[in-house]
Amino acid sequence: MKPVAGESKPIPLSVVRRLTKYLALIQGLKGEGVEWVSSQELATALGTTSSTVRQDLSHVDFYGISKRGYATEGLAKVLSGLLGADSTWRMVVAGAGNLGRALALHEEFPRRGFIICGVFDVDPRKIGKKIGRLTVQGMKELPAVVGREKVDMGILAVPSAAAQPAADLLIASGIRGLLNLTLTHVVAPRHVPVVASRIVASVLELAHAVTFGSVLTAASRNR
Amino acid sequence: MKPVAGESKPIPLSVVRRLTKYLALIQGLKGEGVEWVSSQELATALGTTSSTVRQDLSHVDFYGISKRGYATEGLAKVLSGLLGADSTWRMVVAGAGNLGRALALHEEFPRRGFIICGVFDVDPRKIGKKIGRLTVQGMKELPAVVGREKVDMGILAVPSAAAQPAADLLIASGIRGLLNLTLTHVVAPRHVPVVASRIVASVLELAHAVTFGSVLTAASRNR
DNA sequence: TAGATTGTTAATCGATTAACAATC
């Protein structure tokens, strides 16, 4: 049984990553009217084992019921809370290139409570341009906006060479977390978590897997 | 000592991921004229330990030299070869929304030998539109293009609900690997590796880290 | 009730870190 109060221990990162997948899947099922889901069903849909699913969910303050599984509604609610997907987060994008632009316009973000409230660039030709309802601002404006609009997290979508300076500026402005889309490893103080969503690196990883075959044991399952 | 011929054993995915980081870093150093780098230097730059770096590089057919470290030029060459970054890869993008468009225009891809040779969408309003030098084509054209242009890998940048059908189409067309940018888990046969570059999931992961503090022990180091 | 599915403990597996002889 899980300790109730006090948040107990931190959830391992590997588990948190899978929890985001469970949440996405369960929200879909809930939308289809499915009320119950078993650990085995979750496992096959996600290419893992029922044992892993149950082990993962033991970190969460929610219980399944023998013979029926987990109530999609309740589980979605608890996972949303745990992952912060039920609250609103304010974000800025550093870099108004193609990638920055795409993220600023990405519909999945507002849909899940992530509000983009500013896009910044150093290029004077980009400053003043419209991206959806936002206007690209100069990097110099960033600290003021982060402070005034209580921005929580920043997205790094600048060229590799500008990654660390842009990160430093965001951190100095008081940002609480960074999503790094550049190829460069970014260094941050311990209290500012950095998550790398390495698109180009992923393609390299894929190229390796294609060349050498079945390396991605966990990722490519079934069928 | 490593076995020379026959490729020996597959390199663990965790190691491959770090190899992509070493490569990016070393290419940068090489550009700055740095000729030698030690395992300790690589480690501090990437927030890991020198032990891990040496262990990782033991999977690679390249040797350092005591007291000097690794020759950046040679190591970059070997890593490039191993990760397929020295050959050319042909790719298509499924989905001509903001994200698909950004990836089709992303300069980092051609720079690293990943050639985007087609963008596809189901939306008739998008078909025919120009994205850089490419014209958006209907999804129906995809199999013919993949066959004719010998496309290696596909990028999934469609809405979540369309992810699996689009993946199935790509796979049926003979694609050899998939980069999945959607929130949905995609199922593929064993011989088609799928790498997920989960942008939205990464933001959820980040939201969790910001809420509960130092979870990302490995990612947020130094300073 | 009988059977399915849970939560949890124990066993296995793999990845990271430490240690150190070899060597430039």
Add this chain to the structure above:
DNA sequence: TAGATTGTTAATCGATTAACAATC
């Protein structure tokens, strides 16, 4: 030479899988 840094073996740590009593 003396000291730094490698490659590799062994020890530790953490994550996944297996197993099973509890229970709906």
